[in-house]
Amino acid sequence: MKRQHFLAKINEEKITTAIARAEAKTTGQISVFISHRRCPNPLPIARKHFEHLSVSKAPHHNGMFIFVAPESQTFALVGDAGIHDKCGDIFWQALRDEMIPQFKAARYTEGIVHAIQKAGDLLATHFPRSDQNRNDLKNVARKD
Numbered sequence: 001m002k003r004q005h006f007l008a009k010i011n012e013e014k015i016t017t018a019i020a021r022a023e024a025k026t027t028g029q030i031s032v033f034i035s036h037r038r039c040p041n042p043l044p045i046a047r048k049h050f051e052h053l054s055v056s057k058a059p060h061h062n063g064m065f066i067f068v069a070p071e072s073q074t075f076a077l078v079g080d081a082g083i084h085d086k087c088g089d090i091f092w093q094a095l096r097d098e099m100i101p102q103f104k105a106a107r108y109t110e111g112i113v114h115a116i117q118k119a120g121d122l123l124a125t126h127f128p129r130s131d132q133n134r135n136d137l138k139n140v141a142r143k144d
Contacts, residue, residue, distance in 0.1 A: 006070030007034070011109040018113040022120025027127045028062035028083060030116055031055050039069035046076035056080055062127045064119045066112060075099070077115065086126040095119070 019030045031053060039045045046067035050056055055063035061082035068075040077092050084092075095115055102111030 006068075006108060009106060009108050010034070010112075014109050015112055015116070018116040018120075022116050022123065025120060025124035025129055026062070027059045027130055028064060028120075028123035029055060029058035030064045030066075030119060030123075032066045032112060032116075033068070035067065035069040036071065037069060038072040039067075039074055040072050042067055042069050042072070042074040042076040043078075045069070046078050050078045050080075058082075060127055062123060064123065066115055068108075068112070073103075075103070079119075083119075083123060083126070087122055091122065 015032055019032070022028075022030055033046075033049050033053065035045070035049075037045075046065060049067060050063070050065045053065075055065045055078070057063070058080060061080040063080040064083060065078040066075065067078065075096075077096055079087070079092060095118055098118070099111040099115055102108070102114060
C-alpha cells in the first residue's frame with residue numbers, strides 16, 4: 001500500500017487521544033512512527049528509531065513503540081527492557097497477532113489504537129501513574 005493511501009485511512013486524532021488516555025494511567029511512554037520507506041524486515045529499523053526518538057529514555061525503561069511501514073505492509077512493536085521484563089515475547093506476539101486482522105481489513109487506526117490500549121493497560125498495571133508523570137515524546141511521527 002502506498003503511504004499516502006495508508007495515511008488517508010489513519011485518524012491521527014484518535015491515535016493521539018488513545019496515547020494520552022493510556023499514558024494518563026502510567027509513567028510509561030507510547031509513541032507511533034509511520035515510515036515512508038520500504039521495510040521488509042521492520043524490527044531492526046523499529047529498534048533504531050526507538051533509540052533515535054528517545055523512547056528508550058522513558059522512566060523505568062517502560063517505553064513502547066509502534067512502527068508502521070505501509071509501503072512494505074509491515075509493522076513492528078518494540079518495548080523497552082522494563083516493560084518487556086514484565087510481559088515477555090508472548091505479549092508482543094499476541095498483540096501483533098491481534099493487529100494483523102485489523103490491518104488486513106484496512107482498519108489501521110483501530111489496529112493501532114487497540115495496541116495502544118492493550119499496552120497502556122499493561123503499563124498501568126506494572127508502572128502506575130505518579131505525580132511526576134511527563135510526556136517527553138512526540139506521540140505520532142510521520143516520516144523518517
